[in-house]
Amino acid sequence: MTVAGIPRWDAARLAAWSEPLLARVESALSGWVGVDAPVQLGDAMRYAVLDGGKRLRPLLVLAASEAVDGDADAALRAACAVELIHAYSLVHDDLPCMDNDVLRRGKPTVHVKFGEADALLAGDALQALAFELLTPDGTGISPVVQASLCRLLARAAGSQGMAGGQAIDLASVGLALSEAELRNMHRLKTGALLQGSVEMGAACGRGVAPVTLAALRDYGAAVGLAFQVVDDILDVTADSATLGKTAGKDAASDKPTYVSLLGLDGARAEARRLLAQALDALERSELADTGALRALAHMVVDRDR
Amino acid sequence: MTVAGIPRWDAARLAAWSEPLLARVESALSGWVGVDAPVQLGDAMRYAVLDGGKRLRPLLVLAASEAVDGDADAALRAACAVELIHAYSLVHDDLPCMDNDVLRRGKPTVHVKFGEADALLAGDALQALAFELLTPDGTGISPVVQASLCRLLARAAGSQGMAGGQAIDLASVGLALSEAELRNMHRLKTGALLQGSVEMGAACGRGVAPVTLAALRDYGAAVGLAFQVVDDILDVTADSATLGKTAGKDAASDKPTYVSLLGLDGARAEARRLLAQALDALERSELADTGALRALAHMVVDRDR
16 A cells, blocks of 8 residues: 555644644653663763653654554654764754754753763663663563664664764864765764654564565655755755854854755755655555654655754 | 582683684674774774773673573674673763873874764763674574663663762762762773673573573672772873873862772772682682683782783
8 A cells, every 4th residue: 555645734734733742751751761770871861861852863763663564562662763863963953063062952951051071971761761761570571572672773873883984073064065075974964863763663664564664664764964064055045043052153164064065945945855755655655544654754855953 | 510620720711711702703893893884984983992901891791601601703893782782881981071091002093083072972872882782683693682882782781770879979079979879880880881891791692591691790790899999009100101091180170089998908808708709600600610700800809901
């Protein structure tokens, strides 16, 4: 079955689907993050994670898992784990030795509030917690699923994923990158974890067909890249208050972006192209219901922050 | 069966056991660390991990696995993974916002050589790689073992383990800790990963008796604490050249230590007491051959660096 002909979800339909899931994610994160940690560390971890962010990655995990009829408990843990990796990367990225940013989600960054040392440790502890959440003892989640989720998350987060992309980003300041080089950097820096979110959702299912897995991977790759293209556009077009972080930062720090490479119109066209690519992958997925995944792809491209 | 009456390994016997294992660990690490990573990041990761360190944690993993007749492939991966976590913690610990140390294993620290940003990212990527190594696809390692190893490592590394201990350490500078508080800090900061190494080795076995697991946990806890007591002693008694890192640092930074709390003789007595406790746990383990584990406990207490 394909999605052809099925009407696109409107904002109300997406909200009706996502809001109960987001409430479950928030509640789970609140029960898991920084609990029983030394006080200051636990506070920094909770500050970094709770009450903030669009939770796009958890929603991608949950939508993909629902589409393959995955284990809901595993998917909730995977959704939280991937958000912890994202949150730790923001904490470390904001440190003075990296982007030296003081504002995130409209609030002081973790190191501004808790000091650099605790920010560093909170990030480190959040990464460990992500893998701890994926490998619970005495639940019904199969060890095969647990191991798969760890494998996908570790690859997405590591030197051939997010951390690798950040290293390339660091090394690229002031350089003239080709579109292929820029694409490779973002495929790792932002794309790997977004694509990993979709793959982790798919890994919560049993006996998912290879053609479906491949299509979901393609969908995740396209959405991941589209996310970064739109990020680059918003860095130019939006103000700091809307973004909740410092706007115009890429241009100011002379970082190569899709806008500096393709121009604003070119970047917008690239975002539409990637959206079409994501939707096309879903058409090939042989999944019965891809409404949520389609709506999330649209949301990524049409967002204003 | 108990170890009573079996003679203690001498240095030659320990070397004959450990040298081929260490060669295998070095070779495995060299094949896994920083490979296919962006150049500068990969170099920093390899610099942080290769050609250095006593490799005590890998030896504890391998000794425990051998004692329970564990899966040798899983144990090698676990040995490398725990060393990666240790290595990343040193890289982050040496950063200016933490201990601000410039010398480690007789060489410039990672951030001195590669810059702070790449040191931060290398540490982050090493942590991710540890979990990637534990969850290989298409090997014979059972998913149950893979998930158990991830669970144990994540707990040992996180906010209720190593990272938590470091946070307490940070918050304790200049404070007068009680012996119980100091012990709790070190149980987390250094002990959790050493104990975790032993438990990970044990997790490579199948159907290991609960009494054996409990004894190995106790052994790991005692060895872990003994290691830190001896570290505190060496910080006072050894010179930087022997240690390969800056000696006298704890006293200079007004950190509470076993020596500041118990005096040098008191700390030495505490180390002997913990050694006895570790050996006693092995007596209760019902393991047929604990020669390597016994020798490692002695090595931890008798080392001079």
